[in-house]
Amino acid sequence: MADEVVLLDFWASPFGMRVRIALAEKGINYEYKEEDLRNKSPLLLQSNPVHKKIPVLIHNGKPIAESLIAVQYIDEVWNDASPLLPSDPYQRAQARFWADYVDKKIYEIGRNIIWKKNEEREAAKKEFIDCLKLLEEQLGDKTYFGGDKLGYVDIALVPFYTWFKGYETLGNFNIESECPKLIAWAKRCLQKESVSKSLHDQGQIYEFIVEIRKKLGIE
Amino acid sequence: MANSELKLLGKWSSPYVIRVKIALRIKSLEYENLEEHETFSPKSDLLLQSNPVYAKVPVLIHHGKPICESMLIVQYIDETWSTTPSILPSDAYDRALARFWVAYIDDKWFPTIETIVTVDEEERKPYYDILDTVLENMEDAFVKCSKGKAFFGGDKIGYLDIAFGSFLGWLSAIEQEYQRKVLVESKAPALVKWAERFVADPAVKGIIPETDRVVKLSRAFRIKWRAELGEK
Numbered sequence: 001m002a003d004e005v006v007l008l009d010f011w012a013s014p015f016g017m018r019v020r021i022a023l024a025e026k027g028i029n030y031e032y033k034e035e036d037l038r039n040k041s042p043l044l045l046q047s048n049p050v051h052k053k054i055p056v057l058i059h060n061g062k063p064i065a066e067s068l069i070a071v072q073y074i075d076e077v078w079n080d081a082s083p084l085l086p087s088d089p090y091q092r093a094q095a096r097f098w099a100d101y102v103d104k105k106i107y108e109i110g111r112n113i114i115w116k117k118n119e120e121r122e123a124a125k126k127e128f129i130d131c132l133k134l135l136e137e138q139l140g141d142k143t144y145f146g147g148d149k150l151g152y153v154d155i156a157l158v159p160f161y162t163w164f165k166g167y168e169t170l171g172n173f174n175i176e177s178e179c180p181k182l183i184a185w186a187k188r189c190l191q192k193e194s195v196s197k198s199l200h201d202q203g204q205i206y207e208f209i210v211e212i213r214k215k216l217g218i219e
Numbered sequence: 220m221a222n223s224e225l226k227l228l229g230k231w232s233s234p235y236v237i238r239v240k241i242a243l244r245i246k247s248l249e250y251e252n253l254e255e256h257e258t259f260s261p262k263s264d265l266l267l268q269s270n271p272v273y274a275k276v277p278v279l280i281h282h283g284k285p286i287c288e289s290m291l292i293v294q295y296i297d298e299t300w301s302t303t304p305s306i307l308p309s310d311a312y313d314r315a316l317a318r319f320w321v322a323y324i325d326d327k328w329f330p331t332i333e334t335i336v337t338v339d340e341e342e343r344k345p346y347y348d349i350l351d352t353v354l355e356n357m358e359d360a361f362v363k364c365s366k367g368k369a370f371f372g373g374d375k376i377g378y379l380d381i382a383f384g385s386f387l388g389w390l391s392a393i394e395q396e397y398q399r400k401v402l403v404e405s406k407a408p409a410l411v412k413w414a415e416r417f418v419a420d421p422a423v424k425g426i427i428p429e430t431d432r433v434v435k436l437s438r439a440f441r442i443k444w445r446a447e448l449g450e451k
Contacts, residue, residue: 050323050356059312062312064312064315064319065319066318066319066322069315069318069319069322070315072314072315072318073311073312073314073315076311076314077311089295089298089299090281090284090286090295090299092294092295092298093286093291093292093294093295096288096291096294097286097287097288097291100288100291101272134272
């Protein structure tokens with residue numbers, strides 16, 4: 001039976017990138033639909049009526065919203081190859097914990113670096129580095145968070161690497177000097193085709209951020 | 220099974236801890252119950268060691284290894300003791316739906332209840348509106364997920380039942396304390412009946428604390444949370 005897989009997405013979204021990587025890791029053919037977030041499609045509004053957000057994975061007509069939920073779904077349904085989550089329940093709980101940590105911390109704090117000013121921005125920068133250092137500790141000397149292979153936490157975190165130039169430029173700090181191991185890890189991930197084809201480069205994302213700020217009339 | 224194999228760091232009043240207790244009972248697991256202080260100050264050394272990232276309950280300690288975050292613990296329990304009865308749906312799509320609604324509830328429900336407890340009466344309306352919207356969505360979700368059966372999980376209590384039902388103690392408490400019903404038949408008829416079935420279920424009975432007890436505690440928390448707000 002031919003599976004019909006559609007991804008409603010927005011090119012710059014780190015959450016969308018997660019699902020793209022998972023689909024690529026599993027070698028799944030799918031239709032990519034770019035959404036205009038200022039003019040959301042009827043399909044998006046129907047598929048995710050509660051949040052009206054991307055990404056939404058649609059599998060044989062059934063929508064799955066929330067990036068990490070979609071990634072878990074992909075891992076569970078296409079379970080013949082490239083497991084994204086560990087098989088051991090304790091390791092799985094750890095992987096889910098750290099992916100959830102990325103969700104709770106990285107996006108929100110990163111946003112504050114971009115949009116806030118002065119003390120609030122400084123506080124966000126400090127918190128951001130603290131979070132990245134904690135993640136670096138978790139990585140340790142492993143090639144990936146998933147061990148020898150790219151896994152769930154790698155997928156949850158690596159898309160945010162594309163936003164680092166934005167954070168660094170607006171926040172006036174250098175992430176590599178604080179977290180060299182994490183940057184090395186991100187570059188290793190990018191050597192994988194599933195990741196490099198799913199992510200946009202930091203320059204493009206930075207320009208996108210600059211454009212939005214201009215549109216909103218922020219200097 | 221020896222008691223020392225499983226320890227639960229918790230608090231009788233925490234809906235998040237209640238979730239784990241229900242899951243443990245569904246799997247007929249014995250455990251040592253370790254209570255944190257009444258209003259979480261000070262936090263025990265064991266809690267700080269076992270959950271250094273958030274210092275929050277619940278924490279399940281299995282053979283000395285800690286697992287944190289209530290719904291991650293519930294999944295861990297389901298996957299480790301994988302004989303029936305199972306907690307997560309067996310179908311991958313149903314699992315994704317259940318996880319979606321759990322994320323929604325966790326984002327909206329308890330933070331809103333906490334805010335209602337913290338602010339003064341005249342500031343509460345927008346938060347009650349949030350609860351009403353959530354109930355509307357959960358009523359819809361119940362109809363879809365239950366497929367005509369008694370619970371979100373079907374014939375038996377499942378993942379989403381546990382996640383949502385664990386809040387019923389605090390819901391009763393605020394309904395009583397602030398004299399305003401929230402879960403009412405006119406707005407959420409299926410959920411009203413589901414709530415009655417949930418609290419009466421053998422897996423749940425006695426785990427959700429008596430409303431009067433929660434009301435008393437909510438008063439202590441109101442003072443604490445208002446003081447914390449004042450410090451910001």
